[in-house]
Amino acid sequence: MSKMEKESFIKIPDNYTSYPVDKFCIPKHYEDDIESIVIPNGLVHDRIERLARDIFENLDHSKPLACLCVLKGGYQFFSDLQTRIQNLNANSNKSCQMSLDFIRLKSYEDDRSTGTVRVIGSDDLSSLAGKNVLIVEDLIDTGRTMQKLLNHLAQFNPFSVNVCTLLVKRTTRSIGYRPDYVGFEIPDRFVVGYAVDYNEYFRDLKHICIINDKGKKKYAMKK
Numbered sequence: 001m002s003k004m005e006k007e008s009f010i011k012i013p014d015n016y017t018s019y020p021v022d023k024f025c026i027p028k029h030y031e032d033d034i035e036s037i038v039i040p041n042g043l044v045h046d047r048i049e050r051l052a053r054d055i056f057e058n059l060d061h062s063k064p065l066a067c068l069c070v071l072k073g074g075y076q077f078f079s080d081l082q083t084r085i086q087n088l089n090a091n092s093n094k095s096c097q098m099s100l101d102f103i104r105l106k107s108y109e110d111d112r113s114t115g116t117v118r119v120i121g122s123d124d125l126s127s128l129a130g131k132n133v134l135i136v137e138d139l140i141d142t143g144r145t146m147q148k149l150l151n152h153l154a155q156f157n158p159f160s161v162n163v164c165t166l167l168v169k170r171t172t173r174s175i176g177y178r179p180d181y182v183g184f185e186i187p188d189r190f191v192v193g194y195a196v197d198y199n200e201y202f203r204d205l206k207h208i209c210i211i212n213d214k215g216k217k218k219y220a221m222k223k
Contacts, residue, residue, distance in 0.1 A: 009182035030205055033215030039208040044194055047183045052084035063159050064097040066131045071104040073138035076195035077166045105145055125156050133158040137165040138196050143177030
């Protein structure tokens with residue numbers, strides 16, 4: 001990995017010091033299900049502000065920008081990121097047309113990637129032709145899900161495609177895919193919060209946290 005790549009994200013090491021749950025505001029119904037807090041909400045928002053600036057500065061402003069949200073986990077990150085990009089677009093000496101689109105994929109059950117990707121639904125994405133496309137995702141794990149999405153989008157002939165993810169896991173299961181913009185690189189632990197879910201739970205938790213074994217059992221898929 002080059003020096004530039006090392007400096008393009010915040011790396012949380014395997015031996016990181018996490019934050020105790022009792023020092024932060026956590027919804028009462030999740031207090032016994034969280035092991036620790038990895039990234040407090042304030043740090044998430046500060047990092048998003050810088051990601052938005054980097055993305056906006058690197059844009060080809062002669063082409064429209066289509067921001068594509070990967071639902072459901074990406075919605076909170078997408079909302080906060082595109083709001084900051086829109087603010088830059090309105091208050092800078094350069095700008096471009098912006099549009100929003102959404103797609104939903106499914107690759108997780110419980111705390112593991114299934115290895116297959118189901119496209120749950122998508123809008124008509126033919127409008128992406130000739131545009132700069134920014135895919136916004138909450139988490140890249142193996143990279144297979146994103147590769148599937150990139151292959152899907154190629155048929156719509158966008159001018160360019162960049163991927164921005166809040167989190168990337170360091171995992172031996174990775175296929176080697178690396179997104180263009182990364183908020184945080186994290187250890188191979190199952191995290192929840194800030195709209196990142198565990199079987200649809202924990203989306204209402206504002207910090208990025210590690211779920212404990214009790215929480216995994218409590219909210220596991222019913223077989």
